[in-house]
Amino acid sequence: MNTKTDFLIVGSGIAGISLAIKLAHLSPDDNILLIAKENLEEGSTYYAQGGIASVWSDSDNFEKHIQDTLSAGDGLCNEPVVRKIVTQAPERINELITMGVQFTRNDTGNYDLGKEGGHSERRILHVNDQTGENIEKNLIDNVKKIKNIEIREHWCAINLYASNYKCYGAYVLDQESGIIHNIAAKATILATGGAGKIYLYTTNPDIASGDGIAMAYRAGATISNMEFYQFHPTCLYHPYAKSFLITEAMRGEGAILKNVRGKEFMQDYHPSKELAPRDIVSRAIDAELKKTGDDHVLLDISSYKTPSFIKNHFPGVYETCLKFNIDIIKDPIPVVPAAHYCCGGVMAGIDGSTEVKNLYVIGESACTGFHGANRLASNSLLEGIVSAHECAETLTSLSSDLKIKEFEQWEPGHAVPSTEAVIITQNWDEIRRFMWNYVGIVRTNKRLQRAKKRINMLQDEINQYYWDFKIEKNLVELRNLATVAKIIIVSAISRKESRGIHYNLDHPEKSEMSRSTTLRRPW
Numbered sequence: 192m193n194t195k196t197d198f199l200i201v202g203s204g205i206a207g208i209s210l211a212i213k214l215a216h217l218s219p220d221d222n223i224l225l226i227a228k229e230n231l232e233e234g235s236t237y238y239a240q241g242g243i244a245s246v247w248s249d250s251d252n253f254e255k256h257i258q259d260t261l262s263a264g265d266g267l268c269n270e271p272v273v274r275k276i277v278t279q280a281p282e283r284i285n286e287l288i289t290m291g292v293q294f295t296r297n298d299t300g301n302y303d304l305g306k307e308g309g310h311s312e313r314r315i316l317h318v319n320d321q322t323g324e325n326i327e328k329n330l331i332d333n334v335k336k337i338k339n340i341e342i343r344e345h346w347c348a349i350n351l352y353a354s355n356y357k358c359y360g361a362y363v364l365d366q367e368s369g370i371i372h373n374i375a376a377k378a379t380i381l382a383t384g385g386a387g388k389i390y391l392y393t394t395n396p397d398i399a400s401g402d403g404i405a406m407a408y409r410a411g412a413t414i415s416n417m418e419f420y421q422f423h424p425t426c427l428y429h430p431y432a433k434s435f436l437i438t439e440a441m442r443g444e445g446a447i448l449k450n451v452r453g454k455e456f457m458q459d460y461h462p463s464k465e466l467a468p469r470d471i472v473s474r475a476i477d478a479e480l481k482k483t484g485d486d487h488v489l490l491d492i493s494s495y496k497t498p499s500f501i502k503n504h505f506p507g508v509y510e511t512c513l514k515f516n517i518d519i520i521k522d523p524i525p526v527v528p529a530a531h532y533c534c535g536g537v538m539a540g541i542d543g544s545t546e547v548k549n550l551y552v553i554g555e556s557a558c559t560g561f562h563g564a565n566r567l568a569s570n571s572l573l574e575g576i577v578s579a580h581e582c583a584e585t586l587t588s589l590s591s592d593l594k595i596k597e598f599e600q601w602e603p604g605h606a607v608p609s610t611e612a613v614i615i616t617q618n619w620d621e622i623r624r625f626m627w628n629y630v631g632i633v634r635t636n637k638r639l640q641r642a643k644k645r646i647n648m649l650q651d652e653i654n655q656y657y658w659d660f661k662i663e664k665n666l667v668e669l670r671n672l673a674t675v676a677k678i679i680i681v682s683a684i685s686r687k688e689s690r691g692i693h694y695n696l697d698h699p700e701k702s703e704m705s706r707s708t709t710l711r712r713p714w
């Protein structure tokens with residue numbers, strides 16, 4: 192089915208919806224189509240807990256936030272980008288406040304500023320420990336009121352239509368009707384989030400299968416810094432808890448990591464202990480688990496804060512843990528590290544512009560140079576709103592010169608419903624397991640080479656059946672997972688040093704010649 196729109200926005204997290212709202216305001220005569228793979232709220236944004244970083248208190252200043260970001264990024268940030276994003280933070284956050292987000296205030300009536308690892312000041316605005324849910328609900332309420340925005344849920348982008356480094360739109364599967372739409376647009380904007388589902392253990396929701404990164408790669412865009420996949424130190428360890436994060440803000444308020452015998456260990460790894468940067472805390476937990484043979488460690492807030500403080504500050508974590516019979520006002524919380532955030536992505540300007548004409552990428556799918564080799568906590572919601580703002584301004588200024596060009600119908604070939612769905616599940620599980628074991632928190636040359644052999648074999652297998660099976664979301668996601676896994680492996684192999692989140696036992700030192708990795712099809 193052929194559809195036309197001025198702007199196609201793929202993704203309804205903080206980046207996609209903020210862009211839609213701003214663009215509708217700046218370009219009221221243009222039509223915007225906003226699509227989401229699941230319900231509008233389903234994405235990492237909704238699950239964000241800790242908050243959004245911005246200079247806000249009198250003791251803080253932009254230079255401190257900039258230096259903290261650069262220091263976490265370990266030499267690979269793009270400093271002008273960092274400066275631009277950090278200095279815009281208060282203005283963009285004030286827009287969220289105007290839209291209705293009510294950040295938590297303290298007893299004096301001022302915003303309660305949280306502290307997280309790697310921040311030299313308290314500067315995290317938050318809505319208790321449910322910041323993302325509040326921001327996302329507000330964005331959804333606002334976007335639904337706007338007339339020139341059409342919203343489609345359960346529409347899964349399959350691929351971009353691009354040739355000669357120009358993008359004309361996308362093929363999109365309506366999962367309810369099974370119809371594939373050819374959506375032609377003046378500009379296509381991917382705001383599809385991260386790729387945590389590549390790993391066996393992740394804090395990410397199921398939508399995070401790297402679709403935007405894989406689609407942009409196939410369209411010819413450059414993908415950068417994918418070896419820097421951030422692992423969050425504290426994901427709830429429980430057989431029935433799927434991907435539940437225990438916010439870093441809890442360590443910011445004094446929670447202590449202990450092994451299962453109750454021994455504290457962070458003093459052995461870093462002078463900032465629990466508030467060391469995430470990569471260091473995750474590696475410390477990984478080392479403790481390997482040393483002791485235990486399958487988790489403990490995070491204890493109950494010994495350090497009163498029950499009312501815990502319930503007031505962390506109501507989301509308290510309620511969720513209680514469902515699993517863990518009472519955090521009395522007991523320590525079992526935790527493990529898990530894949531959390533994609534610091535790399537599609538190489539893009541702050542405004543989302545890529546090397547493929549009329550293709551823009553914003554939010555977690557993009558690599559703007561803001562995070563470098565490691566992201567500072569609570570900096571990604573911020574990057575999402577700043578990039579959305581910049582992208583809206585660029586698209587508005589270009590709009591009158593851009594044209595919609597219709598393109599070929601999707602060719603279904605001989606595709607039939609799969610009678611071997613088990614192969615998709617099997618391939619999916621294999622990727623996630625070897626990525627965790629071989630391309631995880633601590634890497635070696637041998638493990639990376641093993642992973643490369645396996646991904647090559649799996650990509651061959653997937654390519655053999657991809658065009659024969661009827662297009663379904665699982666199949667689309669599997670192909671994308673495999674593509675992104677391969678990009679991560681190749682990027683990790685090419686980095687002959689340890690830096691930021693990438694830690695290779697065979698290259699434990701930093702190289703003086705370090706630069707960002709870039710990959711473009713074909714490698």
Ligand code: FAD
Nearest residue numbers: 202203204206228234235236241242348384554555569572
């Ligand atoms: P998302 O919010 O992930 O949205 C992606 C959208 O793309 C979804 O609507 C999805 O349906 C859509 N999509 C994906 N693929 C397709 C497709 N093929 N077709 C159609 N639609 C598609 N960051 C902070 O700064 N502070 C925090 O406190 C914080 N806490 C976090 C807690 C958790 C548990 C997690 C997982 C992340 C956290 N992060 C935090 C990171 C931050 O939440 C994300 O980086 C950010 O929300 C990403 O926003 P986004 O708009 O790029 O993508």
Ligand code: SIN
Nearest residue numbers: 240241438439568569
């Ligand atoms: C957290 O609340 O610990 C997550 C913060 C982030 O990922 O930025």
